[in-house]
Amino acid sequence: MSARLSSRQVGEVMVVDVSGRITLGEGSSNLREGIRELLAEGKRSILLNLGEVSYIDSSGIGELVAAFTSVANQQGQLKLLHLTKRVKDLLQITKLYTVFDIYDDEAHAIRSF
Amino acid sequence: MADNPAGETVQADIFLDSTLESADAAEQLAVKVAAETGFAEEEVHRLGMAVRESVVNAVVHGNRYNARKKVHLTVAANQDRLSVTVVDEGQGFDLSALPDPVAAEHLLEQSGRGIFLMRAFVDELDIRRLAPSGTQVKLVKYRRKMVV
Numbered sequence: 001m002s003a004r005l006s007s008r009q010v011g012e013v014m015v016v017d018v019s020g021r022i023t024l025g026e027g028s029s030n031l032r033e034g035i036r037e038l039l040a041e042g043k044r045s046i047l048l049n050l051g052e053v054s055y056i057d058s059s060g061i062g063e064l065v066a067a068f069t070s071v072a073n074q075q076g077q078l079k080l081l082h083l084t085k086r087v088k089d090l091l092q093i094t095k096l097y098t099v100f101d102i103y104d105d106e107a108h109a110i111r112s113f
Numbered sequence: 114m115a116d117n118p119a120g121e122t123v124q125a126d127i128f129l130d131s132t133l134e135s136a137d138a139a140e141q142l143a144v145k146v147a148a149e150t151g152f153a154e155e156e157v158h159r160l161g162m163a164v165r166e167s168v169v170n171a172v173v174h175g176n177r178y179n180a181r182k183k184v185h186l187t188v189a190a191n192q193d194r195l196s197v198t199v200v201d202e203g204q205g206f207d208l209s210a211l212p213d214p215v216a217a218e219h220l221l222e223q224s225g226r227g228i229f230l231m232r233a234f235v236d237e238l239d240i241r242r243l244a245p246s247g248t249q250v251k252l253v254k255y256r257r258k259m260v261v
Contacts, residue, residue, distance in 0.1 A: 063223070096224055
């Protein structure tokens with residue numbers, strides 16, 4: 001199942017719940033399109049909840065990086081929530097773990113913006 | 114099934130179309146063989162991911178989605194290891210020219226992590242240019258010996 005996104009507003013923050021696989025093709029383009037739409041709506045504080053992401057490949061990692069830089073270029077912030085062990089491992093291997101602001105607790109993440 | 118010159122039993126020897134669906138098929142096949150031949154769950158996952166990355170490279174960068182070109186996939190195993198070979202019909206590339214994706218200046222680039230992840234997820238990775246064209250990628254994963 002390729003990535004599915006649903007968004008909810010919590011205060012000033014858009015929480016994007018992502019599920020499924022973020023891989024080259026539909027999965028990564030869904031994420032790209034979702035972030036693009038949020039930026040077009042003027043949203044600048046985005047929390048990506050990856051708790052239900054079952055799989056991510058190098059293309060998916062690339063999309064996370066692209067999302068991070070797109071939001072930063074609009075003077076916004078994109079942070080990550082609820083990484084699975086495999087996604088956490090991938091971000092550590094690729095040395096991106098310290099690039100992203102990562103949280104295990106949603107309320108804490110929301111307050112950090 | 115026949116043994117290859119490396120003393121491995123060939124589990125699969127197939128030609129895949131140059132489409133992204135082939136990456137799914139190759140990953141599923143490698144995962145199935147690895148699980149059936151006794152690899153631990155996390156090792157199965159890592160091998161599957163390395164195979165996916167290799168086939169994506171073959172389809173996207175090697176064959177460039179050309180419908181007339183195929184990706185040749187072989188999966189072979191023996192009691193020590195599992196080997197997956199992915200061959201495309203592309204023009205090849207210079208491995209030494211690839212940027213280091215974890216270098217500070219490349220960290221925020223969108224692409225360029227596929228081979229890096231393959232190397233991280235298997236025990237041996239051999240990439241060679243074939244004559245007159247094509248690239249062969251061989252991924253090998255060894256069985257972890259149980260310490261008694």
